Amino acid sequence: MKGEIYHPPVLLKESLGYLKADKGGIFVDATLGGGGHTEAILRANPKNRVIGIDRDEEAIERALKRLESFGDRVSIYHANFSQIGKVLEEEGIDRVDGILFDLGVSHFHLRGERGFTVWKEQPLDMRMDRRQKLTAKDVVNKLSERELSEIIFKYGEERFARKIAREIVRRRKKKEIETTKELAEIVESVIPKKLWAGRKKHPAVKTFQAIRIYVNREFEEIERGIPEAAEFVKTGGRIVVITFHSLEDRLVKNILKNLENFKVVTKKPVQPTEEEVRENPASRSAKLRAVERIG
Ligand SMILES: C[S@@+](CC[C@H](N)C(=O)[O-])C[C@H]1O[C@@H](n2cnc3c(N)ncnc32)[C@H](O)[C@@H]1O
Structure with a gap:
């Protein structure tokens, strides 16, 4: 194969x-x-x-x-x-x-083009079933700051959830958030560098996991x-x-x-x-x- x-x-x-x-x-x-x-x-x-x-x-x-x-x-x-x-x-x-x-x-999914990974620049989609309407882009751009914070905390166990949600909302007022890299960069800007610099795991992995779980109602x-x-x-x-x-x-x-x-x-x-x-x-x-x- x-x-x-x-x-x-x-x-x-x-x-x-x-x-x-x-x-x-x-x-x-x-x-x-x-x-x-x-x-x-x-x-x-x-x-x-x-x-x-x-x-x-x-x-x-x-x-x-x-x-x-x-x-x-x-x-x-x-x-x-x-x-x-x-x-x-x-x-x-x-x-x-x-x-x-x-x-x-x-x-x-990870090797595809639906925005499941922080490592590639792709549209924010994350739907496993593409017949479904809700995408990661909708979640990031339409939910309230509080909802976003709850999702990122609950499904990502991310302790910076509140700060991340606040920054997402601040940025999306200027321009809709459309791609994985934009979201990854927002998360990166909020989490103290000393916690992730030089490590293999991207600081946005937990946030991506959370949004994916929510989008797919996993x-x-x-x-x-x-x-x-x-x-x-x-x-x-x-x-x-x-x-x-x-x-x-x-x-x-x-x-x-x-x-x-x-x-x-x-x-x-x-x-x-x-x-x-x-x-x-x-x-x-x-x-x-x-x-x-x-x-
Ligand atoms: C880890 S992969 C399975 C790999 C498989 N065992 C193999 O050997 O190739 C998980 C698969 O489950 C599907 N999946 C996840 N949640 C599902 C659900 N609620 N209903 C149906 N399929 C689902 C995903 O689309 C994905 O293709």
Whole structure:
């Protein structure tokens, strides 16, 4: 596979193991992305079927091509994973053996042109699903200072949230904020240089994370999607969730712990091996948690 179109699936062996993918069954990949996990599930047992869901049309197109050779063992839906019930109803499926959530943005988003990263000059968009109206540009230019400050604090855990919001509002009075670099530069101007100069992490990363989570309603999707998915898991079946930052992991940990009729099967979150991190540095913050239906 060419480097251009490769999203290395994170915690792949561990995901297959916790899903018990070698046993043969019906699985849902709730975050299909490049289709890496789905392809591995399909290869793990010739009897496996996968229903793949993604809210990003480009991901769907890519996955359709990649998975073409598996024929009707795979069905692909352009939807939010909170709509899993509707998707399974359309498939005529009541119960599945395992469901995977590999949350967050994909490699393709970061390498694309939708303004997901602070490192490239692009229009402020950040929508995973481009059918949606709200963009990052709307958020930055239209919300009140207070709303912006709350979002940046809540979803970015950014202690300079108030100052950043104030500066955004001051600057946008002069000129609409249109690009990633403009926003990154505003954040940079507010955070004391001694806290970021010479470090690898850009000072605007937390603000970008916050706006992305808000634009895509990521936490609402998780709060609705996981409990909804749980309804469709057979006894003995599993839900596996991979998160990429502490805020997301805390939310998922709580939701999984509180699912009725499920037990947590990962005492501690599973993290990538040193080898995986070396080969794919983007995996370094990944954590996998799994639960199993017991009744
Ligand atoms: C980390 S990537 C998944 C990568 C995939 N496991 C692979 O191996 O290629 C996450 C994907 O989930 C999708 N996604 C995020 N939130 C979603 C949601 N609420 N509903 C459906 N898809 C979502 C994103 O568009 C993205 O393509």
